[in-house]
Amino acid sequence: MIAGNEDDDVDLDENAPRADASGVIRMPATLEATGPVPERCEIAIIGGGVVGLAIAYYLASLDVTDVVVIERGYLAEGASGRNGGGVRQQWSTEINIRLMQESVELCRRFAVDVGVNVWFRQGGYLFLARSAKEVARLEKNIDLQNRCGVATRMLAPEKAQDIVPELDLTGIVGASFNPSDGILFPWPFLWGYARQAAAMGARIFTQTPVHGLEPAAGGGYVVHTTRGNVRARRVINATGSWSPLVAKHIGVEVPTWPIRHEICSSEPLKPFLRPMVSELASGLYCSQSMRGEIVGGVTVPGHGSTYGMGSTLEFLATYARRLTRLMPILGDIKILRQWAGPYDQSPDGNPILGPAPGHPDFFLACGFVGHGFMMAPIVGKLYAEWLAGGEPHEIFSRYTLSRFTDGSGSSHPKEDFNIG
Amino acid sequence: MAGKIVLCRCEDMTLADLEHSVERGYRDIEEVKRYTGFGTGPCQGKECLAAVAIQLARLTQRPPAEIPPFTSRPPLAPTPLRLLARDPAAHIFPDEES
Numbered sequence: 001m002i003a004g005n006e007d008d009d010v011d012l013d014e015n016a017p018r019a020d021a022s023g024v025i026r027m028p029a030t031l032e033a034t035g036p037v038p039e040r041c042e043i044a045i046i047g048g049g050v051v052g053l054a055i056a057y058y059l060a061s062l063d064v065t066d067v068v069v070i071e072r073g074y075l076a077e078g079a080s081g082r083n084g085g086g087v088r089q090q091w092s093t094e095i096n097i098r099l100m101q102e103s104v105e106l107c108r109r110f111a112v113d114v115g116v117n118v119w120f121r122q123g124g125y126l127f128l129a130r131s132a133k134e135v136a137r138l139e140k141n142i143d144l145q146n147r148c149g150v151a152t153r154m155l156a157p158e159k160a161q162d163i164v165p166e167l168d169l170t171g172i173v174g175a176s177f178n179p180s181d182g183i184l185f186p187w188p189f190l191w192g193y194a195r196q197a198a199a200m201g202a203r204i205f206t207q208t209p210v211h212g213l214e215p216a217a218g219g220g221y222v223v224h225t226t227r228g229n230v231r232a233r234r235v236i237n238a239t240g241s242w243s244p245l246v247a248k249h250i251g252v253e254v255p256t257w258p259i260r261h262e263i264c265s266s267e268p269l270k271p272f273l274r275p276m277v278s279e280l281a282s283g284l285y286c287s288q289s290m291r292g293e294i295v296g297g298v299t300v301p302g303h304g305s306t307y308g309m310g311s312t313l314e315f316l317a318t319y320a321r322r323l324t325r326l327m328p329i330l331g332d333i334k335i336l337r338q339w340a341g342p343y344d345q346s347p348d349g350n351p352i353l354g355p356a357p358g359h360p361d362f363f364l365a366c367g368f369v370g371h372g373f374m375m376a377p378i379v380g381k382l383y384a385e386w387l388a389g390g391e392p393h394e395i396f397s398r399y400t401l402s403r404f405t406d407g408s409g410s411s412h413p414k415e416d417f418n419i420g
Numbered sequence: 421m422a423g424k425i426v427l428c429r430c431e432d433m434t435l436a437d438l439e440h441s442v443e444r445g446y447r448d449i450e451e452v453k454r455y456t457g458f459g460t461g462p463c464q465g466k467e468c469l470a471a472v473a474i475q476l477a478r479l480t481q482r483p484p485a486e487i488p489p490f491t492s493r494p495p496l497a498p499t500p501l502r503l504l505a506r507d508p509a510a511h512i513f514p515d516e517e518s
Contacts, residue, residue: 029443029444029445030444030445030446031445031446032445033445033447033448073448074446074448074450074451075446075451075454076451077450081454130515131515171515187454187455191455195444206445206448207448265460266501267462267498281513281514281515300511301511311493311494312509313494313507313509314510314511316494316495316504316507317504317505317507317508317509317510317511318509318510318511319504320501320502320503320504320505320507320510321504321505321510322513323501323505324501324502324505325505330501331500331501331502331505332500332501332502333500333501334498334499334500334501335495335498335499335500335501335504336460336461336462336464336498337460337464337494337495338493338494338495339493
């Protein structure tokens with residue numbers, strides 16, 4: 001108990017580690033980086049990214065703890081550790097807007113619910129338009145967002161400059177702004193989900209590649225890993241861009257493909273930039289993290305489908321060119337590092353959820369097109385509620401794998417706002 | 421004592437921070453980088469990487485040769501945006517063409 005804090009109404013984690021007599025805090029291990037996987041489990045989640053760990057955490061919260069998470073490498077090795085940490089409600093379809101309203105609420109509560117500070121900061125998202133066509137696109141989305149209760153509004157360029165005085169308004173014709181969008185620090189999200197899921201009984205294996213998957217006699221699946229085989233009654237494929245490769249083991253075709261997106265970080269600066277700023281014309285986006293760094297990227301077209309995670313000068317030069325054009329005052333800021341990660345691109349811009357056709361116990365959680373991180377809290381919660389015996393949410397009948405083959409996908413609007 | 425042995429000066433990461441990371445199961449040097457923040461400051465690991473790696477080898481009882489350096493990220497040294505912006509490698513979008 002912190003002295004003088006007795007009346008605080010925040011419910012502090014009773015199981016939080018305490019310092020020993022020497023003042024050192026000893027923590028139980030969250031991850032199992034060595035040793036064999038168990039022979040059996042109820043649910044095996046392949047992929048220790050934010051989606052898989054969110055499902056594991058919410059399952060454990062509902063007393064489903066016979067769960068094994070199997071991660072090929074280290075925690076946050078894939079896209080979950082490589083993204084910009086944006087969390088927004090400015091989408092173009094009602095279902096995604098409503099999902100993200102709930103995700104934002106879960107992010108707001110994350111530190112109290114999960115016991116880890118994820119540096120969530122609601123500074124808003126400012127989308128900038130350089131043409132009448134882009135303005136029309138934003139206005140159409142705002143109308144829908146407002147009907148869902150999201151307070152996005154259209155701003156004249158000068159009003160956008162009130163929010164970000166550093167903007168050069170040359171060529172800017174309008175902007176949309178929603179003050180309750182925000183950013184977070186992605187890595188602690190994973191640590192928090194992992195720690196709590198493990199504390200409640202789930203087991204999380206890192207450095208454990210899956211090299212085979214086959215239906216088991218009598219139901220379920222046998223997952224072949226480098227640390228032994230585990231037989232699971234149900235399997236969830238949450239491997240992001242690698243989902244097609246995992247599903248292929250049992251002959252399931254997942255029609256997503258990896259698109260490399262690059263991103264970079266600057267030296268830390270005194271806080272000055274409140275919202276995430278994004279420009280539709282180039283896919284430029286940037287925000288200032290709680291560490292003070294400017295983190296951002298730009299959409300360089302034409303790299304095709306690749307699992308490559310190399311860095312290019314083309315990206316860095318393009319980002320610098322667009323960013324200094326938009327905010328010339330940033331010209332002297334130094335870039336410290338750049339890296340890359342894969343977007344799991346789906347044909348209609350929406351995720352793929354629920355069981356695969358012909359495989360009622362093999363579930364998919366992929367195809368998030370670069371926005372899996374922000375959607376993971378609500379998707380993980382809804383997935384867990386369903387697998388724990390609750391009614392399936394609408395997303396599980398809409399975002400099916402079969403929509404791409406039985407025509408059911410054509411009756412729903414495509415998501416066209418996969419930016420930034 | 422370990423709390424006063426600084427391994428990464430840019431990010432104030434101590435030996436105690438490394439011990440804490442290893443205890444929680446974050447033992448891959450890439451994980452340690454993310455969990456403690458070491459190597460993410462202005463030197464980008466040039467000063468601290470070897471110091472962390474040798475201590476990580478000791479704490480996880482592995483030979484140093486089994487601890488590879490974390491992925492080196494460009495640019496080689498902190499580089500101002502205005503220099504990068506002039507590089508001919510930049511992609512030109514339709515709205516910039518005249």
